[in-house]
Amino acid sequence: MMWQDFVFMIGSSLSIGFLAPTLRDANARVPLGTSVPSMTIGIAYGITFATLGMTFSALGAFVTGTMWSLVAIARSPVPDTAEPTRRERLRSVGGDLVARVVAELEPVPVVGDYAAILAVTDGASVDERYDAESAQPAD
Numbered sequence: 001m002m003w004q005d006f007v008f009m010i011g012s013s014l015s016i017g018f019l020a021p022t023l024r025d026a027n028a029r030v031p032l033g034t035s036v037p038s039m040t041i042g043i044a045y046g047i048t049f050a051t052l053g054m055t056f057s058a059l060g061a062f063v064t065g066t067m068w069s070l071v072a073i074a075r076s077p078v079p080d081t082a083e084p085t086r087r088e089r090l091r092s093v094g095g096d097l098v099a100r101v102v103a104e105l106e107p108v109p110v111v112g113d114y115a116a117i118l119a120v121t122d123g124a125s126v127d128e129r130y131d132a133e134s135a136q137p138a139d
Contacts, residue, residue: 005054012060019067022075029077039068 022028042065049058073090 002054005049005056008049008054008057009060012057012064015064016060016067019064019071022071023067025075028075030071030075032072032076035068035072035076039065039072041065042068 022030042061046058046061046065049055049061078088
């Protein structure tokens with residue numbers, strides 16, 4: 001195991017930690033011009049690290065790319081048009097998939113909390129589901 005593998009994994013973990021508040025904030029808006037290239041780079045790095053045998057780095061880069069894809073889907077600005085946007089069409093097609101993924105991830109200790117936050121519907125606020133001080137699920 002190379003020490004560089006752990007260094008890249010730690011960097012990816014920090015990126016994931018820094019992206020989590022963006023996903024939690026329902027008012028956050030990140031342009032697709034930022035999130036899509038970052039997602040592409042994360043996935044490309046994941047493939048590169050995997051081919052180099054750097055398993056932990058590859059996993060971290062893939063998860064970072066996945067987080068950026070969630071930012072692109074959930075937090076990109078929505079134009080004021082009558083026609084459904086690509087994001088809205090993607091949401092309607094991928095809604096069932098998101099529900100299944102969230103159901104699978106909720107039992108996982110740390111990831112489940114973020115998955116449940118992402119699953120909050122547009123009609124419910126994060127404050128209604130989570131305690132403001134502890135960020136734990138509300139009773």
